[in-house]
Each structure stands twice: as structure tokens, then as C-alpha cells.
Amino acid sequence: MTTRTIKFSIYRFDPEKDAKPYMKDYTVELDATEHKLLDALVKLKVLDDSVSFRRSCREGVCGSDAMNINGKNGLACVTDVDSLKQPIQIRPLPGLPVIRDLIVDMTQFFKQYHSIKPYVQNDTPAPDRERLQSQEDRKELDGLYECILCACCSTSCPSFWWNPDKFVGPAGLLAAYRFIADTRDTATNERLDNLEDPYRLFRCHTIMNCVDVCPKDLNPTKAIGKIKDLMVKRIA
């Protein structure tokens, strides 16, 4: 790939200066070594240092640079900039309050995550060494533990947009199932009780936006289905 010009239209909002948000156009020159959307945004920040966004690891592990890219949530650092239609429309994640430009307030998202108690609970006496799992039991956690909490899924979910204070959201529910499926956890019943509510779990109407956008190719809808299965089995 040679040097090329990339056109952007970026959501700007500074609550201290702007009465309301607006879109601003930018043009960035990328050289042959720059491939990802984040490379372009970092370069753009050199041109206009007032553009604000979060980023850290730049390799799809920290989940900081989740944003709405041409209408679809994703991580800027793992998105190939040349695959995007120009001008590339960049907006903050939908449904969360905007702090400034592309930075959103994730409080509600993490509140829901904490509500499912995202840690192994086990009230049996701790063994001398670690609690062991068989390889098969460990396999159950594949596709669940990899979540980086970037919030791409929850902020693409209409149920989370309408009821972010009551619906746990796909990220929280994927994490809930990660601990329900963990053989070292003994709190499965309490976890299912915690979700057996018309809002917390059952606002999911299986539209699968979460699966569509997940940058780690995880499947929260499947995890939600497994939670429902366990609830049915519990009363059967």
C-alpha cells in the first residue's frame, strides 16, 4: 500500500463550548506503514489536537477505542482503514452519554457488568493449591472469557438503549454466563435468580446486533439462550 488520502467526517462535541454536537470534515495523509483506522485518528490528532478519543493498547485487547464507524460499532485499532467507505463517519458509541467528542460515559455499562458479580464465588473450603478443572469443563469457558468489555455489543442493542438501567445488556449477560458455566463457581442458583426478571435478562429479543458487531467474534445471544435453557431446566 502506498501513500493515500483519507477523508473523515467526525462527531464533535465539547459541552463547555458547543451548544450541540456537529460533524466536522478532515483529510489525513497516510503513509505505506499505516493500515488501521486508529493510525489515521492518531495522525488526525496531530492536525487538530482538540479531537478527543480513548485508545491504549492499539491491538484489540484493551477495548478503549470502541466507536461507531460508518454506522457500525467497532474497535478503531483492528479496523482496516482502506476497507471503509469514505468519508469515514466516526461517531461515539450510541446510547451512552457523551463526555466529549468520541468519549462516552461508561458508568451505566460497568454498573450492569458489576451487577452480575463478575468473579468466581465458591463457599467450599479453599484447597491447598488452585481449584482444578477438567479440560472439558475448561472448554465451556471458550467464547466467554475473551470479552474485553469494549461495549460495542451493549451499545448496539436497542433493548440496552431503551432500558440501560434495568437490562443487563449483552456484555453483562455474556459475563454472567461465563461464571454460570464455570464449574468452580457454586453460586449458579443465585446468579439465575438475579437474572430471572422481565428486564434484566428477558429484554433480549434475540435481534443479534451484539453478535454482528463483536470485534472478538463472540456470541452473547448464544450465551443468553443458554441462560434461558438453564432456567427452564431448573423448574422442569
Add this chain to the structure above:
Amino acid sequence: MVNRQVVGAHYGLRDWLVQRVTAVIMLVYAVAIVAFLVLAHGANYAQWQQLFACGWVKVLTTVTILALLWHAWVGLRDIWMDYVQHIGLRLTLHVVTILWLVSSLVYAVKVVWGA
């Protein structure tokens, strides 16, 4: 069941199951009616009246109407829960929905079981 906690309203699972079970009932009834229409080559008024004079057809029809109305209640309430945040408006919509569904039931029973 041990270790149960008091959290939230515990009718989430019940309503979710109800929606699926009632859907199956409606499907079975729909297939039966379509089968009758195909076998009777469209069915004229007399055949149609004869079918609905049958006791078990009346019972099955009533069960299906109940399933339909219960299904509609869960679905409509879901819509109000999703989109209507104003408590007063939502309560009004719930009451209107219940009134409408109950009067539909009364009317349907009158039609199916009436002379």
C-alpha cells in the same frame, strides 16, 4: 430450591415460556384449520357450520383464542415496557390493552359457543 435470593420480579421466565407454548398451540390450530380447508376443497357454509358445531372444535378454538390473547398480552406488554418510559402513560396502555383483550375474549366466546 436452596439458596434462592429475593431479586426483581420473578415472572420473566414464566412469560417467556408462555409466549413459546401459546405459539405452539396457535401453530397446531392453524395447521388443523388449513388441513380442513384443503381436505374440504375450500369448504362451503354448511361444512363450515358443521365443523364448528362439533364440541371438541369449540373447545380447541377456545383454547387457541385464550393462547392468542395471552400471547398478545405478553407481546404488547413487552412493547410498552421497551418503548414507553412514562409510568402513567404505560399504566394507561396496560389497562387499555387488558380491557381490549378481555372484551375480545368475551366476544369470541359468545361467537364460538353462542347459538
